[in-house]
Amino acid sequence: MPVRNRDLHGSAPDKCETALLIVDVINDFDFPEANQLMRYVPPLARKLAKLKKRAKRAGVPVVYVNDNFGRWRSDLHSLVEHCRKGKGREFVDLLRPDEDDYFVLKPKHSGFFESTLETLLRYLGARNLIVTGLAGNYCVLFTANDAYMRDYKLVVPSDCTASNTAAENKQALKLMKNYLKADVRPSAKIRFIRKKLRGSG
Amino acid sequence: MPVRNRDLHGSAPDKCETALLIVDVINDFDFPEANQLMRYVPPLARKLAKLKKRAKRAGVPVVYVNDNFGRWRSDLHSLVEHCRKGKGREFVDLLRPDEDDYFVLKPKHSGFFESTLETLLRYLGARNLIVTGLAGNYCVLFTANDAYMRDYKLVVPSDCTASNTAAENKQALKLMKNYLKADVRPSAKIRFIRKKLRGSG
Amino acid sequence: MPVRNRDLHGSAPDKCETALLIVDVINDFDFPEANQLMRYVPPLARKLAKLKKRAKRAGVPVVYVNDNFGRWRSDLHSLVEHCRKGKGREFVDLLRPDEDDYFVLKPKHSGFFESTLETLLRYLGARNLIVTGLAGNYCVLFTANDAYMRDYKLVVPSDCTASNTAAENKQALKLMKNYLKADVRPSAKIRFIRKKLRGSG
Amino acid sequence: MPVRNRDLHGSAPDKCETALLIVDVINDFDFPEANQLMRYVPPLARKLAKLKKRAKRAGVPVVYVNDNFGRWRSDLHSLVEHCRKGKGREFVDLLRPDEDDYFVLKPKHSGFFESTLETLLRYLGARNLIVTGLAGNYCVLFTANDAYMRDYKLVVPSDCTASNTAAENKQALKLMKNYLKADVRPSAKIRFIRKKLRGSG
Numbered sequence: 001m002p003v004r005n006r007d008l009h010g011s012a013p014d015k016c017e018t019a020l021l022i023v024d025v026i027n028d029f030d031f032p033e034a035n036q037l038m039r040y041v042p043p044l045a046r047k048l049a050k051l052k053k054r055a056k057r058a059g060v061p062v063v064y065v066n067d068n069f070g071r072w073r074s075d076l077h078s079l080v081e082h083c084r085k086g087k088g089r090e091f092v093d094l095l096r097p098d099e100d101d102y103f104v105l106k107p108k109h110s111g112f113f114e115s116t117l118e119t120l121l122r123y124l125g126a127r128n129l130i131v132t133g134l135a136g137n138y139c140v141l142f143t144a145n146d147a148y149m150r151d152y153k154l155v156v157p158s159d160c161t162a163s164n165t166a167a168e169n170k171q172a173l174k175l176m177k178n179y180l181k182a183d184v185r186p187s188a189k190i191r192f193i194r195k196k197l198r199g200s201g
Numbered sequence: 202m203p204v205r206n207r208d209l210h211g212s213a214p215d216k217c218e219t220a221l222l223i224v225d226v227i228n229d230f231d232f233p234e235a236n237q238l239m240r241y242v243p244p245l246a247r248k249l250a251k252l253k254k255r256a257k258r259a260g261v262p263v264v265y266v267n268d269n270f271g272r273w274r275s276d277l278h279s280l281v282e283h284c285r286k287g288k289g290r291e292f293v294d295l296l297r298p299d300e301d302d303y304f305v306l307k308p309k310h311s312g313f314f315e316s317t318l319e320t321l322l323r324y325l326g327a328r329n330l331i332v333t334g335l336a337g338n339y340c341v342l343f344t345a346n347d348a349y350m351r352d353y354k355l356v357v358p359s360d361c362t363a364s365n366t367a368a369e370n371k372q373a374l375k376l377m378k379n380y381l382k383a384d385v386r387p388s389a390k391i392r393f394i395r396k397k398l399r400g401s402g
Numbered sequence: 403m404p405v406r407n408r409d410l411h412g413s414a415p416d417k418c419e420t421a422l423l424i425v426d427v428i429n430d431f432d433f434p435e436a437n438q439l440m441r442y443v444p445p446l447a448r449k450l451a452k453l454k455k456r457a458k459r460a461g462v463p464v465v466y467v468n469d470n471f472g473r474w475r476s477d478l479h480s481l482v483e484h485c486r487k488g489k490g491r492e493f494v495d496l497l498r499p500d501e502d503d504y505f506v507l508k509p510k511h512s513g514f515f516e517s518t519l520e521t522l523l524r525y526l527g528a529r530n531l532i533v534t535g536l537a538g539n540y541c542v543l544f545t546a547n548d549a550y551m552r553d554y555k556l557v558v559p560s561d562c563t564a565s566n567t568a569a570e571n572k573q574a575l576k577l578m579k580n581y582l583k584a585d586v587r588p589s590a591k592i593r594f595i596r597k598k599l600r601g602s603g
Numbered sequence: 604m605p606v607r608n609r610d611l612h613g614s615a616p617d618k619c620e621t622a623l624l625i626v627d628v629i630n631d632f633d634f635p636e637a638n639q640l641m642r643y644v645p646p647l648a649r650k651l652a653k654l655k656k657r658a659k660r661a662g663v664p665v666v667y668v669n670d671n672f673g674r675w676r677s678d679l680h681s682l683v684e685h686c687r688k689g690k691g692r693e694f695v696d697l698l699r700p701d702e703d704d705y706f707v708l709k710p711k712h713s714g715f716f717e718s719t720l721e722t723l724l725r726y727l728g729a730r731n732l733i734v735t736g737l738a739g740n741y742c743v744l745f746t747a748n749d750a751y752m753r754d755y756k757l758v759v760p761s762d763c764t765a766s767n768t769a770a771e772n773k774q775a776l777k778l779m780k781n782y783l784k785a786d787v788r789p790s791a792k793i794r795f796i797r798k799k800l801r802g803s804g
Contacts, residue, residue: 008308011273072212072321073304076276103274105306107209107320108551114320119308120273138581145547149510171573179540309752339782346748350711372774380741410710413675474614474723475706477679505676507708509611509722521710521717522675 012102012123014061018192019126020052022064023111023133023140025095026079028086033164037135038088040162040169045091047159048132051187052095058192061124063102065111065133065143076103109139112146121152128153130190131182136161137172148180157187213303213324215262219393220327221253223265224312224334224341226296227280229287234365238336239289241363241370246292248360249333252388253296259393262325264303266312266334266344277304310340313347322353329354331391332383337362338373345377355383358391414504414525416463420594421528422454424466425513425535425542427497428481430488435566439537440490442564442571447493449561450534453589454497460594463526465504467513467535467545478505511541514548523554530555532592533584538563539574550582559589615705615726617664621795622729623655625667626714626736626743628698629682631689636767640738641691643765643772648694650762651735654790655698661795664727666705668714668736668746679706712742715749724755731756733793734785739764740775751783760790 007013025048029038052062069082076097083092097103106115121129129152131144140161144154156176163169176182208214226249230239253263270283277298284293298304307316322330330353332345341362345355357377364370377383409415427450431440454464471484478499485494499505508517523531531554533546542563546556558578565571578584610616628651632641655665672685679700686695700706709718724732732755734747743764747757759779766772779785 008273009268010271011269011308013272067210068212070211071214071301071303072209072317073298073302074275074277074280074306075304076274077278079275097274100272101274102272103276105275105317107212107317110547110551113551114315114317116273116306116308116315119315142547142551145512145544149512149515149544175577311748311752314752343748343752346713346745350713350716350745376778410675411670412673413671413710415674469612470614472613473616473703473705474611474719475679475700475704476677476682476708477706478677479680481677499676502674503676504674505678507677507719509614509719516717516719516722518675518708518710518717 008119008123012120014059015125016060017125018060018128018130019121019124020055020060020062020130021111021132021143022048022052022062022095023131023143024065024067024135025133026064026066026083026092026097027088027134028069028083029088030086034087036164037162040166041088041091041134044160044162045094047157047187049094051130051132051157051160051190054190054192055130056100060192061102061126062097063104063117063120064097065104065106065115065117067139068105068107072105072107074105110142110146111139112143112150118150126152128155130155130157132157132160134162136163136169138163141172141176144176144180144182154180154182155190156182156184157190158184159186209320209324213321215260216326217261218326219261219329219331220322220325221256221261221263221331222312222333222344223249223253223263223296224332224344225266225268225336226334227265227267227284227293227298228289228335229270229284230289231287235288237365238363241367242289242292242335245361245363246295248358248388250295252331252333252358252361252391255391255393256331257301261393262303262327263298264305264318264321265298266305266307266316266318268340269306269308273306273308275306311343311347312340313344313351319351327353329356331356331358333358333361335363337364337370339364342373342377345381345383349381355381356391357383357385358388359385360387410521410525414522416461417527418462419527420462420530420532421523421526422457422462422464422532423513423534423545424450424454424464424497425533425545426467426469426537427535428466428468428485428494428499429490429536430471430485431490432488436489438566439564442568443490443493443536446562446564447496449559449589451496453532453534453559453562453592456592456594457532458502462594463504463528464499465506465519465522466499467506467508467517467519469541470507470509474507474509476507512544512548513541514545514552520552528554530557532557532559534559534562536564538565538571540565543574543578546578546582546584556582556584557592558584558586559592560586561588611722611726615723617662618728619663620728621663621731621733622724622727623658623663623665623733624714624735624746625651625655625665625698626734626746627668627670627738628736629667629669629686629695629700630691630737631672631686632691633689637690639767640765643769644691644694644737647763647765648697650760650790652697654733654735654760654763654793657793657795658733659703663795664705664729665700666707666720666723667700668707668709668718668720670742671708671710675708675710677708713745713749714742715746715753721753729755731758733758733760735760735763737765739766739772741766744775744779747779747783747785757783757785758793759785759787760793761787762789
């Protein structure tokens with residue numbers, strides 16, 4: 001589809017065929033199974049922070065796709081502060097969005113549902129999506145499903161998603177590999193080369 | 202359509218058949234025709250502030266539907282501060298969103314396009330929309346078109362929109378009245394009664 | 403969300419809180435794994451035909467949600483005739499849409515993506531969806547995901563979907579049960595009572 | 604946005620940067636103002652038939668975007684036959700879709716709302732849309748609005764739309780010219796050159 005202006009009136013100043021999506025990591029972990037999920041969060045956070053750093057060095061835009069907390073006010077600052085008060089503070093601090101990251105709020109599971117994600121990615125020029133975050137078998141899976149239906153090529157690094165149980169996460173990765181043709185190599189095997197995503201193989 | 206939980210996980214804590222939409226008033230007025238448009242802004246701002254006050258007293262939720270300025274970061278605070286540096290500062294200050302208002306970012310002209318507005322209104326239970334703001338013949342009209350297509354009943358108070366010229370604003374109101382069956386009575390004639398919208402006639 | 407006219411200008415003459423969705427059964431079975439899938443089709447067709455009959459007797463509208471074959475022309479007749487020439491003729495004949503069934507074309511996996519399904523269901527007044535058809539782990543699953551995100555209550559009768567392997571179908575049912583809160587009782591246990599769906603307890 | 608397969612599994616076998624949209628001409632003219640509108644239909648039909656012929660000769664795909672009549676069944680044949688029984692028979696016969704035209708059903712005013720149009724155009728590769736048909740100030744205008752918001756370049760030939768009154772049609776054309784940057788030259792001035800649209804100027 002065409003784009004009318006270069007950068008969506010300043011909203012999408014970058015251009016890259018690949019984008020890194022980070023799903024629901026800014027989180028207050030205030031839900032019944034949070035303790036289960038949090039067992040897997042520290043190693044995920046470290047891997048994801050490293051992947052994000054490498055992506056940014058290669059010029060790949062980072063797009064947070066996140067649930068809202070509290071009244072819908074598109075208020076990033078309050079949202080981060082709210083989540084920093086939860087039990088995932090360390091995690092939130094490690095992964096909090098930088099000034100040059102994008103941040104898209106989503107009202108439901110999939111990042112594409114009733115959000116600006118699709119328009120933003122179109123203006124960024126993205127065709128390949130690296131999808132990461134929480135939970136691997138829920139919002140990551142729903143987002144990946146919708147990305148696949150919109151014809152994006154998918155990379156879902158196996159060590160950058162987590163679910164309530166290791167078995168559920170593994171199953172979700174398998175689904176995305178088999179049904180969505182996602183590349184699920186571990187994050188360290190992703191090579192970023194000059195704004196292009198290339199396989200390591 | 203059904204709603205799964207009462208309040209969209211806290212994002213939509215109110216319930217009301219009517220909602221007041223305020224389009225693009227948080228604005229930096231940094232575009233070619235801004236001086237033209239700004240001639241109409243001070244009286245609009247006063248009327249709209251008054252209408253908003255009355256709506257809130259009646260329990261009608263106020264939903265800002267607004268363009269983004271700068272990189273897409275869902276950052277209400279930065280957005281307001283950016284606009285306060287523009288030539289519409291007084292206007293922005295008069296109409297800045299309160300803590301209990303909703304704020305929805307839109308990437309394009311219509312508030313319904315690739316935004317959370319539709320889901321939010323569904324959870325609020327809104328069926329009647331009072332649409333106000335800038336510009337009457339552009340984003341207000343596009344938003345009203347989309348609202349009509351989604352079967353909302355429309356009120357577009359004639360003194361709460363402005364366009365670059367008075368003629369264009371009048372034409373837009375006429376279009377919305379004739380084609381979208383909008384009630385275009387002036388704002389003072391809107392009566393709010395206990396969370397229900399009633400005509401003054 | 404509101405509806406402006408009773409029946410979407412004649413397109414949705416029924417009213418019912420429940421609708422039966424039948425996904426991709428009008429099929430030419432012209433794809434690599436078709437022979438695998440077809441092993442499961444005859445018993446599915448019989449169960450589904452029976453369920454459809456019971457649904458219609460109870461006044462529950464039947465909505466086919468189907469892929470297109472050939473140039474996009476919204477041409478039901480040609481589509482059915484094309485599929486009758488394939489190896490699923492018997493199946494197509496058993497399940498071909500009646501004059502009083504609905505038929506929605508979908509361009510991709512989910513029945514909700516870029517189709518009229520959502521608007522149609524809104525006008526029908528449906529809140530509960532019985533989702534059936536092919537393939538259980540693909541288009542049925544994608545459609546169920548999207549239905550869940552839109553807050554419909556789901557019934558996915560375990561004997562009315564099929565996938566390329568029994569294991570994949572079982573896994574898909576388990577996912578829908580666990581993640582989408584779908585009721586997966588077998589079709590014979592669904593009780594239709596006067597336009598309302600009730601569990602069999 | 605990317606496309607996964609060449610032709611949407613056979614649904615979109617053509618490739619062209621321009622598409623000709625024909626809105627709501629397959630019509631039963633069974634509404635209160637039909638007699639008003641029909642005064643303008645015969646000349647429109649002749650112009651449009653000629654434009655369509657030239658477009659097809661140049662390899663430009665023709666996409667009907669049309670309301671449904673009767674229960675939603677995606678049944679092109681019944682739809683055309685229904686409309687041939689109305690008072691616009693001659694018109695319908697002149698403009699009935701050929702075997703190699705596309706036909707998209709829409710449930711509401713805009714051709715983009717809850718329809719397959721956007722996906723189809725993406726697969727066709729269209730960036731320029733020639734929008735024609737009925738009524739100029741309603742479904743044509745709504746469709747053009749949505750096309751503009753999606754960044755298509757618009758041509759709305761001034762002699763290929765009609766509204767209930769000449770004044771309304773003229774006003775709609777003026778709106779599309781001024782607000783949507785549409786080229787509104789008369790159809791004879793559109794030059795098709797080898798699958799590319801070029802201005803005559």
